[in-house]
Amino acid sequence: MEVNEQKLLLVDGMAILFRAYFATSFTGSIRRTSSGVPVNAVHGFVRYFMDAVQKFNPTHVICCWDMGSKTFRTEQYDGYKSNRPEAPADLIPQFDLVKEVVASFNVPNLGIEGYEADDCIGTLSAMFRDQAEIVIVTGDHDMLQLVDDRVSVAIMKKGIGNYMVYTPSSLMEERQLTPSQIIDLKGLMGDTSDNYPGVRGIGEKTALKLILEHGTIDGLLANLDAVSKTIRAKIEADLDMLHLSRDLATIRRNAPLQAELESCCWQYERQMVLSKFEELEFKSLVALIS
Template sequence: METLNKLVMLLDGSSLIYRAFYAMPRFTSSQGKPTGAVLGFGNMLLRLIEDFNPFSLITTFDHPQKTFRHQLAEEYKAQRKPMPDELIPQIQFVKDLILSFGLKWIEMPGFEGDDLIGSLRHKIPEQFTIAMVSSDLDLLQLVNDKTILLQPVKGVTQLKKIDKKTMEDHYGITPQQVVDFIALTGDPSDNIPGLPGIGEKTALDLLKRYHNWQGILNHFDELPLRIQKAIQDHAQQIELSLQLATIIDTIPIEINFQAWNFQRVQWKSLFALLDELDLVKFKERMMKKRKEIHQSSLPLFTNNQ
């Protein structure tokens, strides 16, 4: 992808930390601090910078408190296991790593990182394109002509690009239909119930024919009897699932988008963090990077007199 420095990347920090945690070995420092997720996230961050040369990167996180979705449905995400003990302290280390890179991270009580990504899009000037980076396919509802999703498919460094055309050609769905699709099929990872007896194929067929949930209701009499029965019994549940699956994009976020480059890295705090966590090889990579930057900034001719 040619960026010409006109790309803003929005990282789903919570999703990517989990992915890094399970993709990396259970590394620990000499003091017993877990470090695998930090290293995995750092590798991913550096890879994104080197491969895409973005104008800026911002990372969002789920707030540890319950969100408005839990108020709508107590069972929302209730089936999820607690965060692994080894991952808990690494969240703050990753946030410190982001800051030491001279980048920003955001979280907000009552909302998830996806909601912040949805709202941040409206703060980005129109001349920029946007790349969301996440394993969470719920974000596909935000894809448009200037917004794509980069989905990690192998570890934390190999990414799959999904744009509007990819969605329509390979998934048979438009961004506007993602929420309806989730509501119809359910999302076990978030404990969002779907319409009983409706699988992905049937949901896609219904959306292709009737466009969305309201369109399905408007043509209720045309539906097979089993689907009519499911809707009669569970329509209210689907209405709730639509609310749970919809990403909020109206959160008032005050943020200034500033151009980023390696000159913004806080090298002293970065190296102190990497020393604390014994991330020796990653520190060596960053020292090499700093040397390259320093050499490239030297004048072509120097006065030796």
């Protein structure tokens, strides 16, 4: 890294909060303050968050959030994410608490009504890629479409401190795919966790084979004569859903977001964080803040 090179860490807040909640709630005992407020997800979030800061050593940090379940994608397709269960009752009060903790570190919490955190991250990475090297921390493989020579995606693995960091070359090495082909792959095979179908009857294996052979969905559609009759019939029967699924899979990079790099420098007042930690009874985490 050049001297004075700025490095912006973009944190997928919701992905980390949910991960922290489920990593600690499966035992059935939820960490609470003495007044009974559940804080297990926030506690885990801080550990993941501080680990990422230590590991990637950014000069700037922004945390992005979903702003409710209604987005332009749910307007495009009723079924989008409709299979997701309600958030656990113990997690709901932690949505605001975690943002208070992030704010105590002087880190901006960003989200836009009608868009997902992914779109905020995509927009910020496009906005700041010329000013800073960018690292996105998430558990969401959809973000791999954002990888380029200035943007890497660190996918969180099991346990704290384990990441698979994707660059264009490591993505190509591991999956034989370019970042934009991630979108076309999802368009063909759909996404069970986001609940859109892609082309019915085409799974990951076939989708990957078709993308590797034809490069893109457009390349495939221009060469339908070259594929087997069965696959051609499936694609032709589901053409509208193929285009819609590809659009649903595409992270927006032009969300109406205002942000200045100067306003997200990684520098916090220890006392501010300490008082938030005291309020939430996070004694064991005090050692994480210098």
